Amino acid sequence: ELLNVGTGVDVTIGELAETVMDVVGFGGRIVYDRSKPDGTPRKLLTTESRAVVLSAVGTSSGAQYQECTYGYSCVPTGDGFPTTITVLNTTDKANPKPLREISASGSLLAARRIGSMVHVVLYDAPVAERLQQMAQLSVETKRCVTSEAEYQQEMDRITAARNQVAAEIQAMADTGPTVTDSADPAPVETRALKTPRPGPASFLSVLSFNLDTNGPVSRSTVVGRGGHVYASDRALYVAVPEFRNDPSCGGSAGYSGGCGWYGGYESYSSLTSIHAFTLGDGELPTTYAGSALVEGTVLNQFSMDEHQGHLRVATTTGKTPDPNVRSTLTVLRSDGQGLATTGMIGNIAPSEDIRSVRFDGDRGFVVTFKKTDPLFAFDLSDPQAPRIAGELKIPGFSTYMHLMDATHLLTIGYDADDHGSFAYFDGVQLQIFDVSDLNNPQLKHKEVIGTRGSSSEALTNHLAFTYFAPKQMLAIPMTICEGGGDGSFGTNMTFNGLLVYNVTVEGGFKKLGGIPLGQDSSGSYDSSLCSSWWTDANTSVKRSVIMDDYVYSVSMGKIQASRVTDLEHPVKELSLQ
Numbered sequence: 021e022l023l024n025v026g027t028g029v030d031v032t033i034g035e036l037a038e039t040v041m042d043v044v045g046f047g048g049r050i051v052y053d054r055s056k057p058d059g060t061p062r063k064l065l066t067t068e069s070r071a072v073v074l075s076a077v078g079t080s081s082g083a084q085y086q087e088c089t090y091g092y093s094c095v096p097t098g099d100g101f102p103t104t105i106t107v108l109n110t111t112d113k114a115n116p117k118p119l120r121e122i123s124a125s126g127s128l129l130a131a132r133r134i135g136s137m138v139h140v141v142l143y144d145a146p147v148a149e150r151l152q153q154m155a156q157l158s159v160e161t162k163r164c165v166t167s168e169a170e171y172q173q174e175m176d177r178i179t180a181a182r183n184q185v186a187a188e189i190q191a192m193a194d195t196g197p198t199v200t201d202s203a204d205p206a207p208v209e210t211r212a213l214k215t216p217r218p219g220p221a222s223f224l225s226v227l228s229f230n231l232d233t234n235g236p237v238s239r240s241t242v243v244g245r246g247g248h249v250y251a252s253d254r255a256l257y258v259a260v261p262e263f264r265n266d267p268s269c270g271g272s273a274g275y276s277g278g279c280g281w282y283g284g285y286e287s288y289s290s291l292t293s294i295h296a297f298t299l300g301d302g303e304l305p306t307t308y309a310g311s312a313l314v315e316g317t318v319l320n321q322f323s324m325d326e327h328q329g330h331l332r333v334a335t336t337t338g339k340t341p342d343p344n345v346r347s348t349l350t351v352l353r354s355d356g357q358g359l360a361t362t363g364m365i366g367n368i369a370p371s372e373d374i375r376s377v378r379f380d381g382d383r384g385f386v387v388t389f390k391k392t393d394p395l396f397a398f399d400l401s402d403p404q405a406p407r408i409a410g411e412l413k414i415p416g417f418s419t420y421m422h423l424m425d426a427t428h429l430l431t432i433g434y435d436a437d438d439h440g441s442f443a444y445f446d447g448v449q450l451q452i453f454d455v456s457d458l459n460n461p462q463l464k465h466k467e468v469i470g471t472r473g474s475s476s477e478a479l480t481n482h483l484a485f486t487y488f489a490p491k492q493m494l495a496i497p498m499t500i501c502e503g504g505g506d507g508s509f510g511t512n513m514t515f516n517g518l519l520v521y522n523v524t525v526e527g528g529f530k531k532l533g534g535i536p537l538g539q540d541s542s543g544s545y546d547s548s549l550c551s552s553w554w555t556d557a558n559t560s561v562k563r564s565v566i567m568d569d570y571v572y573s574v575s576m577g578k579i580q581a582s583r584v585t586d587l588e589h590p591v592k593e594l595s596l597q
Contacts, residue, residue, distance in 0.1 A: 059104050062087075065133045070231045071108040071116060072138055074128055076101040090320045090419065090480035091555040092339055092373070095261055097246035098127025098143045105140060107231065120203040122237060126225055130249035130321075132256070136232040139256060139299055139306065143246040144197040144223040197223045201237050222246075224295065226256060230302040238305035240297055247292075250324035251299070255309065257324055257331060260293045261317040282313060290317050292335055294324075294352070296359055310358030314350045315366075322420075322482070325379030329353055330362065330403045332384060336373045340390050341442065346370050347388060351403045363404045369394055375433065378421035383458060385429060389417035390442065397458040409458035416449050419479045419554075422487055427456035428464070428525055430487060432478055432496065434554055435468045437506045444507040445554045447471045448479065448498070450521070450529055465528030469519070471504035473511075473550035479557035487523070488566040493584075494521045495571055497561035498534070501550035513545035518561045518573035518580075520587055533587035535573040535580050537561055 059075035066072070078101045088094040105122040126142030133139075161174045224244040229237045247260035264281055285291060292314050300306040316335030318324065323334045331352045338345040351363040372388035379385075384398035384406075395418075397410040418433035431451045436443040450467040477484035477497040486495040498519040504510030517537040522530040537560050539545060552558060563574040571587060573580040577597055580590040 059101070062099070062103075062128050063131045065131055065138060066110070067133070067136070067231060069109060069111045070119075071110045072131070072133070072231070073106045073108065074131055074140065075104045075106065076128065077104050077123070078102060086558075087481075092317055092319065092336065093555070094320070095246065096129050096143075096248060097145065098129050100127050100145060102126070103128045103140070103142060105138075105227075120201065120234060122202070122227070122229070123200045124225075124227065125198045126223065129246050129258075132249075132251045133231075134251070134253055134299065136230050137300070137302060138229055138231060139251065140227045141249050141256070141258065142197070142225045142227065144225070146222045197225055197241060199225075199227065199237060199239055203234050204236050224258060224260075226297045226299075226306050228300045228306040233302060235302060238300045240306045240308045242295055242308055242311075244293070244295060248318055248321050248323070250321045250326075252326040254299060255326060255331075256297045256299055256306075257326075258295045258297075259318045259324060259333070260295065262291045262293055262313075264289055285313065288315055288337070290337055291315060292317055292333070294331070294333065294359060296331075296354065309354060312352050312359030312361070314352075314361075315348050316346075319374050319377065322379075323374070323377045325384075327379065327381060327400070328403075331359065332379055332400060332406075334374055334377045334384070334386055338373070340371065340373050343371050345373050347372070347374050347386070349384065349386070349398065349406060351400070351406055353403065363402070363406045365398070365406050365408065368396065368408070375417040376419050376421050376431070378423065378429070380423055383455070385421055385455065387418045387421070387431075387433070389436075395453060395461055397455060397461050399458055410461050412453070412461045412463065414463055415443070416446070418449075418451065419557075420482050420485060422482075422485060424452065424487065424523075424525070425489070427454060429453040429455055430494070430523065432476065432485060434479075444505075445472065446505055448474045448476055450494075452523070452525065452528065454525075464525065467521075467529040469498060470500035470514070471502055471510040472507070473501035473504050473509035473552060475499050475501075475552035475557045475559055477557060477559045477562055480555065484559075484561075484563055486564045486566060491566060492522055492524050493532070493566050493571075494523045494529075495519070495564040495566055495573075496521075497559035497564070499545075499549055499552075499559050501547070504550070510550045511547055513547040513550050516545045516549070516560055518564050518571070518587075520571055520584070532584065535561075535571065535582050535587050535590060537573065537575055537580070 059077035061073050061075045063074040076099050088096045103124045107119045108116040109119050110116045124142050126144040129141040129143050131140045161177060165171045222245050223241050225239055225241040227237055227239050245260050247258045250257045294312045296309040298307050298309045314333050314335055316337040318335055325332050333350045336347045347368040349365045350361055352359040353362050369388040372390040374386055375389045376387045382401040384400050386396045388394050395412045396408055398406060399409040400406045416434050416436040418431035420432050422430045424430035433449050434445040435447050435449040437446050448469040452465040454462040454464050484497050496519055500515040501510030502512045502514050515534055518535040520532045522532055561573050561575050565572040569584050570581050579594045581592040582590045
């Protein structure tokens with residue numbers, strides 16, 4: 021059996037992308053190959069015969085980068101470094117061959133693979149932001165020289181570095197975003213289209229290319245900023261937050277500065293610009309389709325979804341504990357000139373903000389929170405008249421909702437301690453909801469793990485949430501902290517690693533065990549890590565794979581493989597360092 025890490029999805033594991041790896045059996049033979057493209061790997065996309073490694077160029081070796089994936093303070097803008105896209109032929113798993121290399125000036129926001137087409141979203145920051153990044157550049161020279169020749173040699177190194185910076189500054193002033201492709205030496209054409217309120221001189225681009233044909237790169241660029249990315253099989257959308265008080269526009273009040281504000285929206289403190297791109301298929305190029313404005317800001321990529329040509333967007337205006345907080349669900353459709361609103365529900369859960377969203381066909385589910393977790397079920401069968409069908413109030417809140425099957429949601433989030441007008445978040449909470457009747461959603465099962473300070477990468481990044489339906493198994497990275505609650509963080513870490521459950525609608529959650537990571541020689545964990553804020557969930561284990569009778573735990577340093585029947589004792593470990 022072959023393990024293909026991250027097949028068909030983007031996997032953000034940093035250094036893991038350096039290793040194109042397959043594990044063969046457990047008789048002692050591990051076959052792998054280390055391919056090292058330029059830069060620091062950020063994303064990995066794969067097919068049966070191709071691997072696409074997306075890397076940040078110019079970072080120091082092994083540089084860490086925390087990707088922004090969740091939260092109203094989270095606005096994806098990349099890491100500020102140019103991007104290299106390396107395509108490998110992985111037909112021979114032990115000997116991958118480079119096929120092409122695409123270099124772009126923009127930093128990586130997101131990447132999607134749809135069949136043989138790859139679509140990459142890039143952000144070229146304003147010149148001022150790029151200059152700040154360049155200010156971190158340095159040149160190493162000898163501390164002591166013993167001859168005039170050595171002195172001149174070191175001065176030449178300084179001069180060369182200075183000239184390089186000067187040339188890059190000039191290039192910033194003279195050109196827009198650039199793309200080069202080893203498969204086609206001709207420059208990729210740049211045509212930047214102006215959006216309604218671009219703000220500073222920054223660029224948002226979508227690159228598309230075909231893995232099978234090795235054909236030319238298609239690029240569509242608009243003047244705009246970075247944001248959360250959602251893609252269907254036919255279109256890609258970028259949700260960019262806009263605020264009246266926007267320092268990047270000049271002054272303390274952005275609407276009187278360089279960006280301006282939108283006529284007819286003077287009463288709104290925040291809006292979201294949604295830029296739509298029609299995706300190319302190899303024969304036709306990717307093109308900009310238009311933009312729209314909706315009230316409030318999105319939480320993450322799951323706040324958007326397309327169904328039968330309609331885009332549904334869930335947004336929140338403000339944040340708790342502001343009593344004026346409210347949420348909106350907007351339905352839009354392309355009208356040939358942009359995106360037009362066809363339906364809307366406003367003033368959802370006043371005084372509460374959205375904590376998770378999931379759409380499924382003509383249904384939608386939204387969780388809001390202030391002190392309880394209202395799960396709202398939406399009937400979206402009529403795009404012109406969306407409606408709230410049902411509501412369920414329970415303690416805590418979910419941060420990610422997974423479609424367990426057609427009638428049940430499997431969620432992860434936090435339990436809460438109710439204090440009347442507010443609530444403290446507490447331990448990590450797993451739940452199963454029955455949504456077969458939209459008018460009457462029901463909680464079927466609940467499992468609370470640890471106390472306040474416990475954390476999981478899966479709380480804020482869905483790629484860390486592994487539910488394998490054929491085996492009814494759930495694997496989630498976890499740090500478990502005990503001794504906390506009622507606003508106090510736990511002080512005793514009892515587990516750090518990958519936790520595995522058997523999950524069924526009938527029986528709920530049955531813990532199968534865990535693959536530990538990070539214990540010291542005495543078997544203890546570092547309890548100083550028991551202080552994660554709910555929006556900054558982070559764990560040592562980043563990803564997992566369930567395959568046959570084995571579970572694979574992936575951290576930045578190693579991959580561990582354990583039998584389901586004996587998770588605590590890995591049968592194989594592969595170092596990634």
